[in-house]
Amino acid sequence: MEYSIRQAGPRDLSGIVEVFVDVAKDPDVSIATAGEMLTKTPVIKEYLEASAEPEFPWHALIAIVKGRIVGVCDILRTPMQRTSHVAELGVGIMSGYRGQGLGRALMEAAFRWMRTHGITKARLFVLEGNEIAQKLYKSMGFAYTGVYRREVKTNNGFTDLLIMERIL
Numbered sequence: 001m002e003y004s005i006r007q008a009g010p011r012d013l014s015g016i017v018e019v020f021v022d023v024a025k026d027p028d029v030s031i032a033t034a035g036e037m038l039t040k041t042p043v044i045k046e047y048l049e050a051s052a053e054p055e056f057p058w059h060a061l062i063a064i065v066k067g068r069i070v071g072v073c074d075i076l077r078t079p080m081q082r083t084s085h086v087a088e089l090g091v092g093i094m095s096g097y098r099g100q101g102l103g104r105a106l107m108e109a110a111f112r113w114m115r116t117h118g119i120t121k122a123r124l125f126v127l128e129g130n131e132i133a134q135k136l137y138k139s140m141g142f143a144y145t146g147v148y149r150r151e152v153k154t155n156n157g158f159t160d161l162l163i164m165e166r167i168l
C-alpha cells in the first residue's frame with residue numbers, strides 16, 4: 001500500500017478528528033469516547049494552528065493513503081524545563097487500514113521527529129487488554145514501567161492502564 005507521512009497542520013483538522021473518532025469507537029483501545037473526541041475538535045484546531053511553532057508542546061504526524069488521512073501519531077512534550085526531553089505519544093490507525101505497516105511507520109517517523117527536536121524519552125499509555133498495540137510497542141523497544149490500577153471503567157468493572165517507555 002502506498003502511503004506518505006508528514007507533519008499535520010490546520011488544513012488537516014477534519015481528517016484528524018475523523019481518525020480520533022473512529023479509534024474512540026472501540027472501548028477496548030480508547031479511554032475517550034467518540035463523543036468526547038468530537039467535543040475536542042476546537043482544541044485540536046487550536047493545537048494544529050499553534051504547532052507551526054516548533055516550541056509548542058503538541059505536534060501531530062499523519063499517515064495519508066490516496067489523499068485520505070488514515071492515521072495519526074501525536075506527540076505531547078511535557079511542560080517543565082527539566083522534563084522537556086520527555087514526550088507522550090498517542091497513535092491510532094483508522095479501522096480498515098490497520099495491520100498494513102502504517103502504525104509502525106508512523107511511530108518510526110515520530111521517533112525521527114522527536115530526536116530532531118531534542119526529545120530523548122518517549123512514554124505512552126495503553127489499556128491492559130490492547131495486546132496488538134502492546135506487541136507493536138514492545139517490538140519498537142518500549143518497556144513496561146508502571147501501571148495505573150483500576151484506572152478505566154469497563155462494562156464489567158475496571159481495567160488497568162499500563163505505562164510504557166523507551167529511551168530514544
Ligand SMILES: CC(C)(COP(=O)(O)OP(=O)(O)OC[C@H]1O[C@@H](n2cnc3c(N)ncnc32)[C@H](O)[C@@H]1OP(=O)(O)O)[C@@H](O)C(=O)NCCC(=O)NCCS
Pocket residue numbers: 023029091092093094097098099100101102103104105124125126127130131132133135136139
Ligand atoms: C495499534 C495500532 C496503532 C497498530 O498500527 P497498525 O498499522 O495496525 O500496525 P502495523 O501494521 O504497523 O503492525 C505493527 C505491529 O503491530 C502488531 N500487530 C498489528 N496487527 C496485529 C494483529 N492483528 N494481531 C497481532 N499483532 C498485530 C504486530 O506486532 C505488528 O508487527 P509485525 O507486522 O512485524 O508483526 C493500530 O492497530 C490501531 O490504531 N489500533 C487501534 C487504536 C489503538 O489501539 N491505539 C493505541 C492506543 S495505546
